[in-house]
Amino acid sequence: MSIHVEARNVVKRFGPTVALNGAKIAIAEGETHALLGRNGAGKSTLVSILTGLQRPDEGEVLFSGEPAPAPGDRDAWRQRVACVYQKSTIIPALTVAENLFLNRQSDGHGPINWRTLRGRARELLDTYEVDVDVQTLAGDLSVEQRQLVEIARALSFGARFIILDEPTARLDGPAIERLFARMRSLREQGVTMMYISHHLDEVYEICQSVTVFRDARHIMTRPVAGLPQDELVHAMTGEATSAYHARERTPGERVVLSGEGLSLAGRYRNVDVSVRAGEVVGLAGSASSGKVGLAETLVGLRGADTGTVVVNGTKVKPGDVPAAMAAGLGFVPEDRHHEGFVPLLSVGENATFPIARKLGRFGVVSPSRRREKAKEMITALDIKTEGPDQPVGDLSGGNAQKVVFARALVDDPTVLVVINPTAGVDVKAKQALLGAVEDAAERGAGAVVVSDELDDLRICDRVLVMFHGEIVKDVPRGWTDHELVAVMEGIQE
Numbered sequence: 001m002s003i004h005v006e007a008r009n010v011v012k013r014f015g016p017t018v019a020l021n022g023a024k025i026a027i028a029e030g031e032t033h034a035l036l037g038r039n040g041a042g043k044s045t046l047v048s049i050l051t052g053l054q055r056p057d058e059g060e061v062l063f064s065g066e067p068a069p070a071p072g073d074r075d076a077w078r079q080r081v082a083c084v085y086q087k088s089t090i091i092p093a094l095t096v097a098e099n100l101f102l103n104r105q106s107d108g109h110g111p112i113n114w115r116t117l118r119g120r121a122r123e124l125l126d127t128y129e130v131d132v133d134v135q136t137l138a139g140d141l142s143v144e145q146r147q148l149v150e151i152a153r154a155l156s157f158g159a160r161f162i163i164l165d166e167p168t169a170r171l172d173g174p175a176i177e178r179l180f181a182r183m184r185s186l187r188e189q190g191v192t193m194m195y196i197s198h199h200l201d202e203v204y205e206i207c208q209s210v211t212v213f214r215d216a217r218h219i220m221t222r223p224v225a226g227l228p229q230d231e232l233v234h235a236m237t238g239e240a241t242s243a244y245h246a247r248e249r250t251p252g253e254r255v256v257l258s259g260e261g262l263s264l265a266g267r268y269r270n271v272d273v274s275v276r277a278g279e280v281v282g283l284a285g286s287a288s289s290g291k292v293g294l295a296e297t298l299v300g301l302r303g304a305d306t307g308t309v310v311v312n313g314t315k316v317k318p319g320d321v322p323a324a325m326a327a328g329l330g331f332v333p334e335d336r337h338h339e340g341f342v343p344l345l346s347v348g349e350n351a352t353f354p355i356a357r358k359l360g361r362f363g364v365v366s367p368s369r370r371r372e373k374a375k376e377m378i379t380a381l382d383i384k385t386e387g388p389d390q391p392v393g394d395l396s397g398g399n400a401q402k403v404v405f406a407r408a409l410v411d412d413p414t415v416l417v418v419i420n421p422t423a424g425v426d427v428k429a430k431q432a433l434l435g436a437v438e439d440a441a442e443r444g445a446g447a448v449v450v451s452d453e454l455d456d457l458r459i460c461d462r463v464l465v466m467f468h469g470e471i472v473k474d475v476p477r478g479w480t481d482h483e484l485v486a487v488m489e490g491i492q493e
């Protein structure tokens with residue numbers, strides 16, 4: 001089989017960090033090839049080099065045996081490769097049609113003809129069987145629709161090689177199945193794909209080959225069929241890793257978080273929840289179930305039409321997150337890029353933000369105390385960084401998520417609410433984060449884990465399942481995967 005995409009001996013440095021150290025990958029024509037590695041292993045750096053966004057310090061990239069285009073020749077790159085990122089690259093304030101033809105609206109002869117543009121956009125989406133109205137504002141699309149539009153856009157430039165960088169991180173079960181069906185049909189049409197994910201089961205389901213990077217180096221490339229999962233995990237971590245075992249505990253009596261009579265039009269209705277000290281409560285359901293909206297109300301990020309929220313004895317005003325935090329709340333938001341961290345501030349500043357007032361007198365933070373506390377959190381959560389002074393924007397995705405976690409935990413919260421807590425984090429780091437939630441519960445905090453990752457929900461004492469905006473079942477510990485998924489998908493009452 002011929003090689004479609006190849007990177008040889010790639011070295012890439014960022015200051016003192018060596019992100020890729022003689023790394024390589026070779027992807028055969030028409031295959032779906034997984035790239036795996038722990039957080040910070042160098043995967044995204046390779047993506048930026050394979051898409052021409054960054055130049056390697058050493059090494060080369062070849063497409064079908066030919067050297068890659070010159071760095072500035074964006075059109076030539078677009079014809080060879082496209083990437084669907086976890087973070088959207090489409091512009092929310094523009095329509096789908098405008099996004100599809102961004103920078104190519106006119107043919108260079110006179111003004112843009114909007115009607116023709118819409119027609120071409122419709123035709124393009126029809127070709128790839130994407131059922132989205134081209135006049136919709138891109139900001140109103142679901143994550144799934146947005147990804148389909150991005151894939152269609154990539155193919156329309158003529159690219160026969162698509163990189164999918166953690167595409168399932170924000171999709172629910174049925175949407176993941178639909179994405180996989182589409183990937184299979186693209187593969188049948190001869191499209192080559194590179195697939196990045198921290199979910200090993202997905203790799204076994206959709207990929208034919210896998211390459212593992214560890215500490216900036218290539219560790220192995222193998223066919224997926226017949227490869228034992230232990231060997232894969234060992235290649236990623238360099239050690240044997242055992243499965244995570246959720247702990248047993250007996251929750252206390254005191255209610256530390258409650259929501260009563262909560263309704264928000266279009267999101268959820270008639271919800272009553274209460275979480276006791278030392279209890280971990282899961283909130284599960286499909287993307288349209290209302291679980292994220294409800295969690296955002298519980299932390300004060302989003303108002304409700306009716307009902308009240310009480311955090312640790314304090315009634316929280318809708319929209320007043322600082323008041324909820326002052327009452328003892330720690331929070332990991334759904335979208336770390338928007339609400340999670342400030343990229344230009346350092347790891348230390350981000351991680352210690354909620355305790356800034358306590359660390360210094362008269363509101364002035366002592367840099368040495370901040371560094372000390374930040375170092376503690378870096379060790380506790382195993383954050384891969386040059387140190388507390390590095391800007392969070394320079395960290396790999398999974399390590400940035402750990403900083404958001406550190407911020408939620410730093411002030412020993414009485415109530416901890418985490419939304420998709422392990423999104424983008426690797427196999428081992430996931431265990432550290434779930435362990436941190438269980439530690440908090442053992443210290444007496446009440447926690448809410450909002451997720452549809454079954455591994456995340458396994459640490460919960462009970463799981464509230466939402467369907468179409470209502471809590472349909474309170475499932476105690478001891479469920480099987482099949483049972484819980486059936487309730488989440490509304491198959492079983």
Ligand SMILES: Nc1ncnc2c1ncn2[C@@H]1O[C@H](COP(=O)(O)OP(=O)(O)OP(=O)(O)O)[C@@H](O)[C@H]1O
Nearest residue numbers: 014019039040041042043044045394395396397398
């Ligand atoms: N612009 C940058 N400036 C400084 N360091 C960087 C920059 N981009 C990446 N790095 C560093 O390079 C290393 C590799 O990061 P990369 O994002 O490629 O990892 P990754 O394998 O994609 O991780 P994840 O699974 O968390 O997304 C990390 O240590 C990261 O901090």
